[in-house]
Amino acid sequence: MPKRKIIPYNPKLKELARQLRNNSTKAEIILWQKLKRKQMHGYDFHRQKPIDNYILDFFCHELMLGLEVDGYSHQIIEIQLKDSIKERAMFQFGITVLRFSDRQVLKDMENVLRVIEDYIHTKETQP
Template identity: 75%
Template sequence: MAKRKFIPYNPKLKEYARELRNNSTQAEIFLWIKLKGKQMYGYDFHRQKPIDNYILDFFCQELMLAIEVDGYSHQFLEIYNKDTIKEKRMNELGVSVLRFTDDQVSKDMQNVIKTIEFFIEEFEKHTPNPSQEGS
């Protein structure tokens, strides 16, 4: 079995992440319903996951995939710049980021899911399956 890559996190963010989980936006709840319980091709997603000095809306360690759901406030330059810095840091850690707006999740869930499925399919094409190595 392949070892999971260790990803650092700031333990001080655990309590805040719990608060965010308990106060999710409607769009986050809608997407969580589709991701939880390994419904997405059997991959285990977590919500409001502390990684490094950030909290990711959704994260799958096996895929090294973060999914961010951006509300209205993310249109403003200051928050947009913070999102850009956060995404750059995730990429440095080997984490890919898919970003959707609240409206996309609420009004076009089918295409949001298709985008996530496409990412997973591409990941599986280019990532050796440990259970099939050496066969």
């Protein structure tokens, strides 16, 4: 059995992550309904997971997969720059980040799930 990769954790973000879980957006709640309790092909996802100095909306350690659901504010250039920095940091830890807009989750959940499933299939079939 391969060793589980250790990912840095910032305990100072624990309370903020809890607050974010308790104040989830509608899109996050709807996507969580599809991910929780290992419903996504048996993989265990966590909500608002602190990693290093960031918090991922959803994270699966086994897949090294982060999911981000971006609201309207993510159209602002400064937020996009922060998102880019966050993605680069996750990449350094070996984490792939898939981004979806609130609109995609709310209006096209079928394709959102298909993208996640395609990632899982690719990951499972890699040597």
